[in-house]
Amino acid sequence: xxxxxxxxxxxxxxxxxxxxxxxxxxxxxxxxxxxxxxxxxxxxxxxxxxxxxxxxxxxxxxxxxxxxxxxxxxxxxxxxxxxxxxxxxxxxxxxxxxxxxxxxxxxxxxxxxxxxxxxxxxxxxxxxxxxxxxxxxxxxxxxxxxxxxxxxx
Numbered sequence: 001x002x003x004x005x006x007x008x009x010x011x012x013x014x015x016x017x018x019x020x021x022x023x024x025x026x027x028x029x030x031x032x033x034x035x036x037x038x039x040x041x042x043x044x045x046x047x048x049x050x051x052x053x054x055x056x057x058x059x060x061x062x063x064x065x066x067x068x069x070x071x072x073x074x075x076x077x078x079x080x081x082x083x084x085x086x087x088x089x090x091x092x093x094x095x096x097x098x099x100x101x102x103x104x105x106x107x108x109x110x111x112x113x114x115x116x117x118x119x120x121x122x123x124x125x126x127x128x129x130x131x132x133x134x135x136x137x138x139x140x141x142x143x144x145x146x147x148x149x150x151x152x153x
Contacts, residue, residue: 026057027065030111037113038093047114049097053106062109069094069111078119082107086117 030050037048052062070090078084082101089096095112097119112118122130 026055027061027068030055030065031068034091034094034111034113038091041093041113041115047112047118049110049112052109052111065111066096069096076120084119086112086119 033050037050040046040048052065057065072088072090072092074086074088076086078086082099083104084097084099087096088094089111093113093115095114095117097108097110097112097117099107099110101107
């Protein structure tokens with residue numbers, strides 16, 4: 001062969017295997033990326049996420065991905081200007097997260113890679129406000145008669 005054009009080319013569809021089933025290249029790539037993100041979480045503590053809305057997935061791909069990842073024991077619902085639902089998958093460190101607006105329309109569908117999803121972590125300001133609230137209630141409810149509450153902040 002003397003030129004690139006003389007090289008025979010055969011295009012094969014890209015596939016991956018999971019539990020004996022063939023996956024489209026999209027799902028195989030997602031699973032591979034999730035494995036890479038899990039390894040990074042373990043070795044560096046770096047969290048990650050895959051935004052499923054940003055990917056060109058087929059109509060059944062999301063359902064197949066949910067089946068592959070399975071269900072864990074934790075299912076959390078948060079009501080804050082719309083519902084958020086965070087479900088643990090059967091794969092430790094992978095969380096299926098869906099955020100909806102006040103009308104129930106989907107805003108984001110993510111697979112988060114984290115020990116605990118970041119939305120569940122209390123912010124420092126919220127911790128400080130919680131401590132003040134508890135001290136205020138304790139002082140008002142449980143101080144001896146005639147004693148006034150002292151500011152402990």
